[in-house]
Amino acid sequence: MRILVINPGSTSTKLAIFENETIVETKTIRHSTEELSKFENLYSQKDFRKELILSFLSESGYSLDSFDAIVGRGGLLRPLKGGTYFVNDRMIDDLKAAKYGEHASNLGAILAKELTTNASKEIPAFIADPVVVDEMKEVAKFSGHPDFQRKSIFHALNQKAVARSVAQKYGRRYEEMNFVVVHMGGGISIGAHEKGRVVDVNNALNGDGPYTPERSGTLPLTQLIKLCFSKKYAKNEIKKLIKGKGGLVAYTGTNDCTKIQQRLRNGETGELELFYRGMAYQITKWIGKMAAALKGEVDAIILTGGLAHDTKYLVPWISEKVSFIAPVEVVPGGNEELALALAACRVLKGEEKAKTY
């Protein structure tokens, strides 16, 4: 079985080709803030990212018809149970209209479906464990006012995949362990995994959580209200301050932490180090919150996502503050592409039934 995996992120497009469970080709294309800011909205990036996929296929010598399935990372849909879903017209309509909001992963289903229709044979298109997987406990949903509800929007696919792999390393089942999983990418989500269920997590997309390479995270509320009524910014500009131009972009001018690390290695200190340390500090506080949600019964804290590659600065800064809670496991990057391929394989082999949206 040959599977094409499409994983559009906020700062990258990750592509992979699998023969059954084995990866045979992979490519990560990075997108700068400037490159993506010329598109009016997310959907208008579709053709740009599609061309990148087609070039990847021709560079690696695969035709569309040679695939048995195309699987994309799932985006902002209505709250769903975890699992694998067929991409159907209802899903595409919701994603095109951004009915539940805009996120790079919305393009996963759209691109997967469009490429399957460009093939000259019938190929299924899937998504798996989209960012809207909702397993939150009722008590965790209260925000502090009945007009507002906390929502479960996070890196469900990678968080669950790495938690399963760490459980396997411990010789136990995911469903019998407790973890705090910290996905650190363009966005950052920190989830409390209680026996296979993500019972609490920050809403990584919508101003909840630590600041990230390009998001503000939780901001002081009354200052935000003042800014909204100041007429200094339009609504869209304020949204950009929170997502896209917040966090390290606002403090340092870049969302690329490899550049920040390079400058630190070159001996730069002062404000730059403080901004980067500030992000680590906020992450540690959220780990503490999620440990409390698990009553301190934490088998491991798992650091994952692109930023977990930074074992010189970020990983030690976080680990030294939270290792009193539980051992820290580092799973850099992510298993998202593998997790998507495995999901498609399970359906093609008849081990799992794909759900209908």
Ligand SMILES: Nc1ncnc2c1ncn2[C@@H]1O[C@H](COP(=O)(O)OP(=O)(O)OP(=O)(O)O)[C@@H](O)[C@H]1O
């Ligand atoms: N090898 C590396 N060493 C250090 N930092 C890295 C490395 N690779 C990526 N990063 C940093 O990680 C961040 C991006 O992480 P990642 O690739 O997980 O994000 P994404 O997929 O675009 O977004 P998200 O994970 O939120 O969906 C960037 O700031 C990037 O500079």
Ligand SMILES: CCCC(=O)O
């Ligand atoms: C919400 C999960 C994905 C992201 O933060 O980009």
